Amino acid sequence: xxxxxxxxxxxxxxxxxxxxxxxxxxxxxxxxxxxxxxxxxxxxxxxxxxxxxxxxxxxxxxxxxxxxxxxxxxxxxxxxxxxxxxxxxxxxxxxxxxxxxxxxxxxxxxxxxxxxxxxx
Amino acid sequence: xxxxxxxxxxxxxxxxxxxxxxxxxxxxxxxxxxxxxxxxxxxxxxxxxxxxxxxxxxxxxxxxxxxxxxxxxxxxxxxxxxxxxxxxxxxxxxxxxxxxxxxxxxxxxx
Numbered sequence: 001x002x003x004x005x006x007x008x009x010x011x012x013x014x015x016x017x018x019x020x021x022x023x024x025x026x027x028x029x030x031x032x033x034x035x036x037x038x039x040x041x042x043x044x045x046x047x048x049x050x051x052x053x054x055x056x057x058x059x060x061x062x063x064x065x066x067x068x069x070x071x072x073x074x075x076x077x078x079x080x081x082x083x084x085x086x087x088x089x090x091x092x093x094x095x096x097x098x099x100x101x102x103x104x105x106x107x108x109x110x111x112x113x114x115x116x117x118x119x120x
Numbered sequence: 121x122x123x124x125x126x127x128x129x130x131x132x133x134x135x136x137x138x139x140x141x142x143x144x145x146x147x148x149x150x151x152x153x154x155x156x157x158x159x160x161x162x163x164x165x166x167x168x169x170x171x172x173x174x175x176x177x178x179x180x181x182x183x184x185x186x187x188x189x190x191x192x193x194x195x196x197x198x199x200x201x202x203x204x205x206x207x208x209x210x211x212x213x214x215x216x217x218x219x220x221x222x223x224x225x226x227x228x229x230x
Binding site for chain 2: 004045047049063098
């Protein structure tokens with residue numbers, strides 16, 4: 001059974017870089033049938049798709065965040081990561097990693113999420 | 121404001137049926153059969169309940185069903201049970217090759 005677990009600092013200062021990692025267990029990030037995604041939910045708001053990565057390194061980002069976001073994959077560690085630069089309070093959110101099934105464009109497996117607060 | 125519109129809350133008594141709507145545009149919900157629904161108990165990982173508008177993953181109760189008409193998708197839960205109480209949100213693939221989500225609906229089982 002595939003499981004995803006997010007990890008990273010819970011507090012980031014304004015203007016700094018937010019960095020999170022998602023560890024995949026019970027499966028492989030090199031699966032050719034899946035993409036690996038990040039999604040966030042600010043307090044009191046709906047979910048926002050951030051972007052995805054394929055094991056080959058191909059990425060796609062939400063246009064609203066593209067200039068500040070980088071998603072990378074570490075196949076040897078079975079992990080993928082998120083970096084968001086120049087953070088502000090608006091980046092405070094619960095961040096989830098999730099797996100996308102290629103043919104159905106559905107997020108079939110999610111991590112439980114990690115809360116990141118941007119504050120000095 | 122979320123890209124897809126859902127009611128903030130719905131409620132029903134045990135055994136009853138409820139329906140949650142998810143309204144988008146012709147560029148997402150109306151344009152593709154890639155609408156999915158998720159159950160989310162806060163603090164836990166969201167669980168996929170419906171994908172492809174109306175398909176159920178293995179292991180999901182047939183009390184959960186999905187449909188779509190035009191730009192609005194719907195999730196129906198029949199035979200409400202106490203442990204159905206959770207947040208539910210919808211998602212759709214879009215013409216921009218991105219994904220959008222609804223704001224979420226809190227289901228209360230009375």
